[in-house]
Amino acid sequence: MGSAVTIAEKKHFLRWFLANYQLQSREAEMLMRYMMTRENVLRRVHFVENFRQLSRVIVIATKCVPVAPFRYYRRNKPVSTDVEQAFLDLYQHPDEEIYVGLFFKDRGTSEAYGAVLEEIPTREMEPALREMISLQAELAIEKAVHDYQRSQLMQQVNNALDVGNYELFLEASQRLIDFDASASPSL
Incomplete structure (x- = not known):
């Protein structure tokens, strides 16, 4: 086209x-x-x-x-x-x-x-439709950032387990728990 x-x-x-x-x-x-x-x-x-x-x-x-x-x-x-x-x-x-x-x-x-x-x-799109698309895009970006940050924290937990470092494992696990607790329920 x-x-x-x-x-x-x-x-x-x-x-x-x-x-x-x-x-x-x-x-x-x-x-x-x-x-x-x-x-x-x-x-x-x-x-x-x-x-x-x-x-x-x-x-x-x-x-x-x-x-x-x-x-x-x-x-x-x-x-x-x-x-x-x-x-x-x-x-x-x-x-x-x-x-x-x-x-x-x-x-x-x-x-x-x-x-x-x-x-x-x-x-030419209706303003309400444009707004809805914009909100959907923002939510998708927020979810992608959230998922990336959570995967990084999970990787830190896994790395601590791989090297057998109990203290590092506890710190990384606590950061993951805190991150999950502070995350928006919609994500």
Whole structure:
């Protein structure tokens, strides 16, 4: 998947797509042709596979797949099947990013589609989702550090046993016991 698809590549893909597939909705085809002819809009169009949590999404299906013909998602608004509403939104807000999900036969193996697919930018994720991911990362780091420190203390206990040094064994064991007692219950 690419991350910086040019306007020319998007235009070329849309021409190819419309020449090779018949959409379930004639209005959706007209919307795609509109996007293809407007560089200022096409600059903001991003073809994506996973469009959950994105602010503005158009989902279009061809006749060769059993998927709803057209869906328009706008953050904090009900899902719409009205192509005209999506067109008006594109027309009124040409500087906002728009994510397009296409459903068609062989989309998973299509080189043309793969060439225009883009990664979802993390800045578009919901703030709550970003926060959750951040917390999970912090917990994973804390657990890794804890596990490493505990393994080092266990190694000291084992080394004391290996050399047969009872006093060193007691000191190392006490450090391990203290470490375990002070560790967070979640770790």
